[in-house]
Amino acid sequence: MTEKKDRRTHYQHKIEDIYHFYMTHGFDHSVEDIAMLMGISKKTFFNRYVSKLNSIKLSFDMWMRNLSEHINERLALCNNVAESLIILVVEFKKLAEEKSFFYQHAMKLNIMMDVKVPFPRIIIEVLQEGKRHYQVREDLNITAYTDFFLFNLIHYISYREIDGDLIRHLLMPALNERGLEQMEFAINSLENR
Secondary structure (H helix, E strand, O other): OHHHHHHHHHHHHHHHHHHHHHHOOOOOOOOHHHHHHOOOOOOHHHHHHHOOOHHHHHHHHHHHHHHHHHHHHOOOOOHHHHHHHHHHHHHHHHHHHHOOHHHHHHHHOOOOOOOOOOOHHHHHHHHHHHHOOOOOOOOOOOOHHHHHHHHHHHHHHHHOOOHHHHHOOOOOOOOOOHHHHHHHHHHHHHHHH
């Protein structure tokens, strides 16, 4: 058992190495350049990662896991669905402003709305929790609203500051009366900071 755990940890370190490489240098490098910059041989690169495409996939998966963990930590501090959705807006804005190679890669491939990346999956979970706590409209089509939320978020976030009007535009279609009250309270708290 210990040997298996050690192997997994060693393999995890290799994935972290390529993740940090892509985080720092981006994806536009040949295997030869990547190997040289990482201080390994081309053969070692292929032994570790099989192909450049696979190394990018492994790294991107790690980025998504890290992102998901970070967002879930932030959401654990929220009191209601409105706060949670606002935190998602704030986190998405931060992500867009960082302009990391991973974010750019996700936008280039148009996968930020894909349920395999953290945002759609987390939005769906937040909305389901909001329905259980009677903060989301009972007749809300969660999948359709998630698409609306992300599409508008991607469209507005790159050139617009987060303000009460943006938050209302994004959240009002989903929230019931109780959720709208919580949204207004959260917006007032945000604006009074």
